[in-house]
Amino acid sequence: MxxxxxxxxxxxxxxxxxxxxxxxxxxxxxxxxxxxxxxxxxxxxxxxxxxxxxxxxxxxxxxxxxxxxxxxxxxxxxxxxxxxxxxxxxxxxxxxxxxxxxxxxxxxxxxxxxxxxxxxxxxxxxxxxxxxxxxxxxxxxxxxxxxxxxxxxxxxxxxxxxxxxxxxxxxxxxxxxxxxxxxxxxxxxxxxxxxxxxxxxxxxxxxxxxxxxxxxxxxxxxxxxxxxxxxxxxxxxEIRYQTVNLEDAEYVFTGFGLVARICIKAMEMARAKGYKVGVIRPITVFPFPTQVYADVAPQLKGILDVEMNAGQMVEDVRLSVNGATKVEFYGRMGGMIPSPEEILENFERIYIKGETK
Amino acid sequence: MTQEAIFAGFGGQGVLSMGMILAYSGMLENKEVCWMPSYGPEMRGGTANAITIVSDDYISSPIISRFDSVIALNQPSVDKFESRVKPGGMIIYDSTNILTPPTRTDITIYNVPGSEEAVKLKNIKVLNMLMLGAFVRATKIVKEETITEALKQVLPERYHKLVPLNMEAFNVGTSFVTN
Structure with missing residues (x-):
């Protein structure tokens, strides 16, 4: 120590x-x-x-x-x-x-x-x-x-x-x-x-x-x-990643770096409302942990990728699941940080209410 | 126990230090801590704030938009953050500095005449310690005696002679909270 x-x-x-x-x-x-x-x-x-x-x-x-x-x-x-x-x-x-x-x-x-x-x-x-x-x-x-x-x-x-x-x-x-x-x-x-x-x-x-x-x-x-x-x-x-609560997950929040932690908080809030959400956090973004997404995709109703940009890693997530599940994106730009509440709201908007922007 | 707090005020009022002293105290008590300052243009004269989380458990997100406690040292901070206190949470504000006090009825509101009391101590700079005293007494998230040690870690050694004055201010602050 x-x-x-x-x-x-x-x-x-x-x-x-x-x-x-x-x-x-x-x-x-x-x-x-x-x-x-x-x-x-x-x-x-x-x-x-x-x-x-x-x-x-x-x-x-x-x-x-x-x-x-x-x-x-x-x-x-x-x-x-x-x-x-x-x-x-x-x-x-x-x-x-x-x-x-x-x-x-x-x-x-x-x-x-x-x-x-x-x-x-x-x-x-x-x-x-x-x-x-x-x-x-x-x-x-x-x-x-x-x-x-x-x-x-x-x-x-x-x-x-x-x-x-x-x-x-x-x-x-x-x-x-x-x-x-x-x-x-x-x-x-x-x-x-x-x-x-x-x-x-x-x-x-x-x-x-x-x-x-x-x-x-x-x-x-x-x-x-x-x-x-x-x-x-x-x-x-050298692929490294972290997963949380994937076992029974019907949905996955994913993001890298800081945003992954915000996703974990949003996941806790979603679970409290009864939604079975897990989190995947790539630790290496090259090499990208393609297989973990591919493996979990068949059990999912969808993935919400969250980033502080206009949607970049989401392309790698989509390539990883190769159409096996839906991959939607939510992001903030220009120095803004998404809050856990925002992630949850957008998850509900897209996947529960089925609305598009 | 988890406390998700935000310390907010003008740049120069010591709001970042308040959060940092709390974070050090949490660490000294083996709790999980996270301190996230605003570091943007607001540092230069506008409003500054520091989100500080102290918890017995793993802290997931350092970014939060709802707070257990808001400690507001100026009017813009009350205006901005009152609506973001969780129901059942609290707001502590410097009543000397604030003309339009918070009005919510589902949270606990402490008005502490911080600036006035700091003037009585002949040093307006201890306002932050005074407000921190009220916060620690109200939340009990760390032990009051831990603050002295935390203060020594935050202040460079050449300022350690100011520790007694700061602790005096802290203790005055605690006296405004009666449970």
Whole structure:
């Protein structure tokens, strides 16, 4: 059992980064995640010697991540939606070069500069590519401050296991709210680095060369095939999800991150009114937990997917059930958060009264 | 026991701290806690609020729109949140600051002349502790003695000399609630 603390999501994420033995953080401040850089600047280097650097822009930060990841270091950056958009080019390069690194997107309402309030509108950007080319991030969606801690450790591990960038997809509300957290013990920083890392040419060994440029199409296709095989492997091994009350469920509320918890409250209220509702929460949104939806679909009268966007994950839910049950959507946008009452009302409107908007 | 509360007032009145002190107290008593501040443009001069949930059980949603208790330090907060108190719940308001008091009959209403009492203590900034005192006495969601310890965790060490004044205000607040 580690330390028990009351922390903001952003602070908890930062503390976890230090404790996970992270070697370097490169970032640029943006609300609602500026606490990350502030916390690290205050705490990190004195405790572990970790490098904490405010880059001149998000474009610079992601390329610093590219460089340090290439040297085999444990590296992380964080930002919020507009800043993450700026990082997409570098992220595509990192995915192509197969380097491990960890990012957190503390999503705010968009499009554009938008608002500083929480949103989930960057789901497509996170799980369907974002940058150019056929690549995937491993995407973890925490729904509590505790998971902001746990997923930093898990994110580094998964990234290093698959040599792939990992994204923690969270939102402004989780970043700003305080909950109890159990912190894991301080881990030592790495002293040995992978044999592919650019740590200096050793006598008698070939030099390591990290690039995403392969002019020959045959070579580039080969790399694409290797990446796709890796993503299949990730889909086979790394799916994570939470289910609540599925056994007797006739309906399912589903959502990721913060919204999943609001769905659980709405489910409790629905059960109190006699509706048999369960909840599915994808914890990894790539790889997406397709099978759990497919398995439960035949027993259902319908699914209500709830998100803080115009309906993004709902497409993956529909693909998962493949027509076996009805999938309806309810969402709020632009920084608004759906309340449990709202979810229940919309469930009753759609599935009990059979009304459409 | 679960208490779903919202502390609301102008930015600068210490409403976020009230919630945070309550959340720390809950944690010190091994309860589940969640503190969710408003952090938008309202932080800069308008109304600020912090939803604070303290419970003996797992807390599902940190986002709620109906409250067991509303602690209102200004008129806009009474106007906005009175209708969102659950039937049988309560509203505690600073009667010095509020011209149009709440009117519902299905909830308990405590009027605490918070600003007036804080002036008597020669520091208007302790208004939040005064109102928190009334809230804790009325709900008993945490023990009153836990608050001192929580206050020490929330306040940076250089302000610990202010703990006695804050606790004095807290105790004055409790005296306005008689069960």
């Amino acid at each position: 580690g330390d028990l603390k009351l922390m903001k999501g952003n602070e908890a994420l930062s503390e976890a980064m230090i404790r996970a033995g992270c070697d370097a953080y490169f970032g640029y401040p943006i609300t609602p995640q500026s606490e990350v850089l502030e916390y690290l600047a205050r705490e990190a280097s004195a405790r572990t010697g970790m490098v904490v650097l405010q880059a001149e822009s998000e474009v610079a930060a992601i390329n610093m991540i590219y460089g340090a990841a290439g040297a085999g270091r444990r590296v992380m950056t964080t930002s919020s939606s507009p800043g993450i958009s700026l990082m997409q080019e570098g992220l595509s390069y990192i995915a192509s070069a197969e380097l491990p690194c960890l990012l957190a997107n503390v999503v705010r309402g968009g499009p554009g500069l938008g608002t500083i309030q929480p949103s989930q509108a960057d789901y497509f950007q996170s799980v369907k590519g974002g940058g150019h080319g056929d690549y995937k991030l491993i995407v973890l969606a925490p729904s509590s401050v505790q998971e902001m801690v746990d997923f930093v450790k898990l994110g580094f591990e998964l990234g290093e296991k698959y040599r792939n960038p990992v994204m923690i997809l969270t939102d402004g509300a989780i970043g700003q709210m305080m909950e109890k957290v159990v912190l894991f013990e301080q881990m030592p920083r790495k002293t040995e680095f992978p044999d592919w890392a650019t740590t200096g040419k050793k006598p008698g060994k070939d030099r390591n060369y990290i690039t995403s440029l392969h002019i020959q199409s045959e070579k580039m296709e080969e790399i694409n095939l290797r990446l796709q095989a890796k993503y299949k492997e990730i889909e086979k091994n």
